Amino acid sequence: MTVHNLYIFDRNGTCLHYSEWSVHKSFHFSQEFKLMYGMLFSIRSFVSKMSPIDMKDGFLSFQTSRYKLHYYETPTGVKIIMNTDLGVPSCRDILHQIYSTSPLKVTVKNPLCSMSETLQSELFSSRLDTFIRTLPFFSVRAG
Amino acid sequence: MAIFSVYVVNKAGGLIYQYDNYVPRAEAEKTFSYPLDLVLKTHDERVIVSFGQRDGIRVGHAVLSVNGVDVNGRYTADGKEIIEYLKDPSSYPVSIRFGKPRLSSNEKLMLASMFHSLFAIGSQLSPEVGSSGIEMLETDTFKLHCFQTLTGIKFIVLADPRQSGIDALLRKIYEIYSDYALKNPFYSLEMPIRCELFDQNLKSALEVAEKTGTFGPGS
Numbered sequence: 001m002t003v004h005n006l007y008i009f010d011r012n013g014t015c016l017h018y019s020e021w022s023v024h025k026s027f028h029f030s031q032e033f034k035l036m037y038g039m040l041f042s043i044r045s046f047v048s049k050m051s052p053i054d055m056k057d058g059f060l061s062f063q064t065s066r067y068k069l070h071y072y073e074t075p076t077g078v079k080i081i082m083n084t085d086l087g088v089p090s091c092r093d094i095l096h097q098i099y100s101t102s103p104l105k106v107t108v109k110n111p112l113c114s115m116s117e118t119l120q121s122e123l124f125s126s127r128l129d130t131f132i133r134t135l136p137f138f139s140v141r142a143g
Numbered sequence: 144m145a146i147f148s149v150y151v152v153n154k155a156g157g158l159i160y161q162y163d164n165y166v167p168r169a170e171a172e173k174t175f176s177y178p179l180d181l182v183l184k185t186h187d188e189r190v191i192v193s194f195g196q197r198d199g200i201r202v203g204h205a206v207l208s209v210n211g212v213d214v215n216g217r218y219t220a221d222g223k224e225i226i227e228y229l230k231d232p233s234s235y236p237v238s239i240r241f242g243k244p245r246l247s248s249n250e251k252l253m254l255a256s257m258f259h260s261l262f263a264i265g266s267q268l269s270p271e272v273g274s275s276g277i278e279m280l281e282t283d284t285f286k287l288h289c290f291q292t293l294t295g296i297k298f299i300v301l302a303d304p305r306q307s308g309i310d311a312l313l314r315k316i317y318e319i320y321s322d323y324a325l326k327n328p329f330y331s332l333e334m335p336i337r338c339e340l341f342d343q344n345l346k347s348a349l350e351v352a353e354k355t356g357t358f359g360p361g362s
Contacts, residue, residue: 004270023270032268039264046257047282049250050301052147053167054201054243057283064265066274083270 001137004067004083006128008104010116011077013037017119019128021138040071040079060092074099088137098131146309146349147285147301149316150251153333154295156259158252160336164349170207170242171199177235183226188216189244190225205244210237258299262289292317312352319344 005020015033029035040059047059061070063086070082072095080095098104107113107124119125132138145167151160182194183206190206207213209228212220219225228234246254262276280287281304290298290313298316300309323341324330330338 020270025270025272029267035264036268039261039268042257042261043280046254046261047280048203049246049254050287051282051284052165052243052301053169053284054203055282055284060281060283062265062277062280064269064274064276064278066271067269069265085271 001087001139002085003088003132003135003138004085006083006098006132007033007036007079007081008098008119009033009037009040009079009081011079012116013041014116015118016078016115017124017128019125019132021132036081037079040081057092060090070095072096072099078104084137094135098128144306144353145303146306146312146353147303149301149345149349150255150258150297150299151316151320151336152255152259152297152299155333156256157333158255159334160341161248161251161255162342162345164346166245168242169199169201170240171204172208172238172240173198173200174236174238177232179229183229185217185226190214190217191244192241200241201243203243204241206239207242208240211240255299258287258289259297262291262297288313290314290317296320306353308352308355312348315348315352316345319348 002022004023005018007015008017010016013034015037018033043059043062048055058073059071061068063069066086067083068086068088070084070088070091072080072092078099080098082091082095084091104124106127107119107121108115110121110123113119113121113124145165147165148161148163150158153159180195180197181192181200183190184193185191186193192200192202192204194202196202206225209219209225214220214225217225219228229237258277265277266274276289276291278289280289283304285301286304286306286309288300288302288309290310292298296317298313298320300313300316302309319341320336323344324336324338327338327340330336
């Protein structure tokens with residue numbers, strides 16, 4: 001089991017943070033963040049129309065044959081997206097922890113960090129990296 | 144445990160079959176006095192609640208009937224605009240029925256092609272090479288399962304999150320499609336499926352899936 005990468009978007013679609021641990025793809029799109037945000041935005045509207053009953057949390061995750069995308073959105077519109085492999089169970093509480101307790105807190109409480117552009121804080125990056133590396137299902141596969 | 148609906152999408156993203164198996168009704172009727180304690184707005188030719196939740200009425204619910212008479216889009220049955228009608232204190236007390244708006248057939252077509260592109264983007268954004276598109280999409284109220292055949296047709300089933308045996312059901316629907324739609328001499332490829340046998344067999348497959356959750360070999 002492994003964690004591939006993690007995106008944090010604000011409510012306007014700006015990518016606040018991106019980090020990756022094990023990504024095995026041949027190339028990156030130049031506008032990958034926009035594509036990702038656009039897809040999530042469409043999924044949110046798709047899901048709210050498709051749902052036969054009223055939703056509380058809305059979209060939680062999707063999976064393909066190779067990976068699973070976990071999604072968490074706060075009431076203020078911050079979106080945290082984590083891609084893992086298929087064996088990982090629901091990560092809602094972990095994504096919530098990234099937002100509430102450990103890593104993101106250091107940036108919100110830092111008056112020098114603007115919350116509407118890419119986060120430059122080194123403390124945040126290193127805390128997030130440590131946090132992800134201590135997750136029970138984190139292990140980078142060889143190769 | 145329930146299976147909500149089935150969609151079949153052709154390889155160009157067109158919806159060629161749709162069936163609603165079970166639609167839970169969440170409707171609330173209430174008598175209001177002036178002024179209305181909900182904020183209503185017009186959206187997509189419907190009057191929906193934009194703010195305020197009470198007694199089973201939720202944000203996003205549409206006005207279905209006023210004083211027991213079904214509305215016609217954003218107009219009442221006798222042709223007045225609902226929003227204007229509700230602004231007039233002399234129309235109170237008024238009884239309004241709210242409910243989750245049903246999808247029109249146009250919206251279903253749109254959603255099917257929307258999923259078609261989401262499916263493609265899902266595979267492009269994969270952190271691993273060689274990924275398929277979205278196979279399962281999970282929300283707190285339903286799970287969407289998608290099976291794409293080698294020929295590019297997508298079978299999509301919306302079901303309760305706890306419903307089991309959907310993978311087998313999707314393959315069963317593919318089997319029914321190849322047996323009753325493709326072998327029908329009046330069916331032209333990539334066009335909407337209007338075959339009675341396909342309907343019947345699909346319905347019974349859904350019943351079996353809901354009851355047992357699985358298909359045994361040769362069922």
